[in-house]
Amino acid sequence: MTLRTLLAIAVGISAAGAALASDYIIVQSTTSTANSGLYEEILPRFRAQSGTEVRVVAVGTGQALKNAANCDGDVLLVHARAAEQEFVTSGFGTARFDVMYNDFVLVGPSGDPAGVSQTQSAADALDRIAERQAVFVSRGDDSGTHKVETGLWRTAPDAQSSRWYRELGAGMGATLNAAVAMGAYTLTDRATWLSFGNRGAHQVLLEGDPALFNQYGVIAVSPEHCPRVKADAAQGFVDWLIGPDGQSAIAAFQINGTQLFVPNAK
Amino acid sequence: MFDFATAFAEAFALVFAGDAALVQIVGLSLWVSGCAVLISCLLGLPLGAALAMTRFAGRRALVVAMSALMGLPPVVVGLTLYLMLSQSGPFAVFELLYTPTAMIIAQVVLVTPIVTTLTRQVIEDLDRDLSETLRALRASWFDRVGTLLWEARLALVTAALAGMGRALAEVGAVMIVGGNINHATRVMTTSIALETSRGELALALALGLVLLALSLGINAAVLGLRDRAEHQVAHG
Numbered sequence: 001m002t003l004r005t006l007l008a009i010a011v012g013i014s015a016a017g018a019a020l021a022s023d024y025i026i027v028q029s030t031t032s033t034a035n036s037g038l039y040e041e042i043l044p045r046f047r048a049q050s051g052t053e054v055r056v057v058a059v060g061t062g063q064a065l066k067n068a069a070n071c072d073g074d075v076l077l078v079h080a081r082a083a084e085q086e087f088v089t090s091g092f093g094t095a096r097f098d099v100m101y102n103d104f105v106l107v108g109p110s111g112d113p114a115g116v117s118q119t120q121s122a123a124d125a126l127d128r129i130a131e132r133q134a135v136f137v138s139r140g141d142d143s144g145t146h147k148v149e150t151g152l153w154r155t156a157p158d159a160q161s162s163r164w165y166r167e168l169g170a171g172m173g174a175t176l177n178a179a180v181a182m183g184a185y186t187l188t189d190r191a192t193w194l195s196f197g198n199r200g201a202h203q204v205l206l207e208g209d210p211a212l213f214n215q216y217g218v219i220a221v222s223p224e225h226c227p228r229v230k231a232d233a234a235q236g237f238v239d240w241l242i243g244p245d246g247q248s249a250i251a252a253f254q255i256n257g258t259q260l261f262v263p264n265a266k
Numbered sequence: 267m268f269d270f271a272t273a274f275a276e277a278f279a280l281v282f283a284g285d286a287a288l289v290q291i292v293g294l295s296l297w298v299s300g301c302a303v304l305i306s307c308l309l310g311l312p313l314g315a316a317l318a319m320t321r322f323a324g325r326r327a328l329v330v331a332m333s334a335l336m337g338l339p340p341v342v343v344g345l346t347l348y349l350m351l352s353q354s355g356p357f358a359v360f361e362l363l364y365t366p367t368a369m370i371i372a373q374v375v376l377v378t379p380i381v382t383t384l385t386r387q388v389i390e391d392l393d394r395d396l397s398e399t400l401r402a403l404r405a406s407w408f409d410r411v412g413t414l415l416w417e418a419r420l421a422l423v424t425a426a427l428a429g430m431g432r433a434l435a436e437v438g439a440v441m442i443v444g445g446n447i448n449h450a451t452r453v454m455t456t457s458i459a460l461e462t463s464r465g466e467l468a469l470a471l472a473l474g475l476v477l478l479a480l481s482l483g484i485n486a487a488v489l490g491l492r493d494r495a496e497h498q499v500a501h502g
Contacts, residue, residue, distance in 0.1 A: 024450075026364060035463060055364065055448075056447060056448065057445035070354040070355075072352050173463025174463055177463075196465040197469075228358070
């Protein structure tokens with residue numbers, strides 16, 4: 001190791017120390033927004049305008065809701081509307097706002113053995129997968145995507161008895177890695193899919209069903225429930241996200257020329 | 267077929283570009299694991315020596331327990347520590363969750379049993395050889411512990427290195443209590459997990475190779491120093 005590398009590491013350590021000293025808020029976020037690179041695009045803009053550093057903890061929606069309910073975050077950004085509304089009515093959050101949307105897509109091997117690309121709706125596509133007993137991997141982790149997936153089946157597959165339906169208990173990325181390796185179908189949000197590097201020969205086989213709408217919401221954690229929360233900075237971030245500056249920052253985020261999220265705050 | 271050559275090329279590119287983000291991540295990894303091993307040695311060396319040289323009721327049980335704790339699953343340590351440091355946990359006032367300090371504490375819990383157990387073994391063996399001499403010299407208990415730790419210092423370096431290996435390699439604990447926050451608590455192993463989940467498998471493996479090289483460098487440096495010290499002991 002050269003002296004220059006050693007020096008660089010020392011600078012790295014002190015930079016990490018300096019970052020600790022400044023003022024920051026913690027966002028409990030779903031992984032899809034974090035893995036896509038959205039935050040790297042929009043957070044520097046927010047910091048430039050407000051001076052507040054935003055630290056993102058990316059976990060599944062289920063875990064994000066629990067962490068925020070434990071007061072281990074100042075802001076919650078997830079995609080499971082019913083659970084978000086319950087979070088607010090339970091007194092954990094101040095109010096819920098729509099931020100942006102995109103959609104879920106059904107991906108699978110390009111050969112499409114179950115023929116889902118010939119169907120028009122997600123429910124029909126899943127029926128076919130069940131009929132043909134084509135392998136389908138489910139997140140199985142109580143995440144936003146998992147909740148949507150389980151709600152799409154006309155007849156819920158039994159993970160115990162049906163060998164073709166495999167519950168992973170893993171994040172979106174791990175599930176996609178597994179789906180590609182197994183040649184299996186799975187449901188994913190479009191942002192994760194577009195930013196995913198290991199697609200193999202997998203393709204989007206079904207999209208555009210209104211049932212696949214994917215709404216993201218943002219909630220500031222309630223200072224009444226969590227006295228130590230940084231309420232002002234948290235509300236500042238929420239207001240920025242649903243305001244014109246945040247909304248245009250979200251709209252500007254693209255991967256390979258494709259916009260990943262459509263801002264739709266009211 | 268995954269292209270392993272790409273991963274190697276990417277690893278070299280990362281290192282030689284001196285990528286600022288990588289430097290920060292490597293720096294934090296070394297800082298967190300280095301602090302954890304240092305603290306674990308401060309706790310584990312005396313504790314291991316005491317366990318080796320003291321006979322008391324329940325000693326056997328404690329020895330077995332320490333040995334078993336070497337196999338603590340990091341994710342369990344992370345989860346337990348999360349529940350304690352959480353704002354709804356008993357240690358909320360310290361506001362340590364999602365900080366490098368929390369990560370150091372988690373790794374101390376993982377590394378201390380390793381240092382303690384290996385120290386106990388080394389000191390026990392050495393005590394068998396030296397106990398008569400030390401008794402003849404009428405050395406006090408504390409003098410004996412000090413003498414044995416000093417005499418065993420070269421062997422104990424291996425104990426510290428084993429601890430460093432565990433600390434640098436684990437991902438389960440630091441992921442939960444650190445949160446893998448960019449520029450704040452992201453270390454080598456959590457970066458590898460993140461890039462894997464993003465499907466950037468070549469980059470993930472490249473980071474793995476950098477971590478491996480780092481571990482190799484630390485071990486070569488420490489063992490090199492140890493050999494030189496041994497040489498001096500033999501001829502000095």
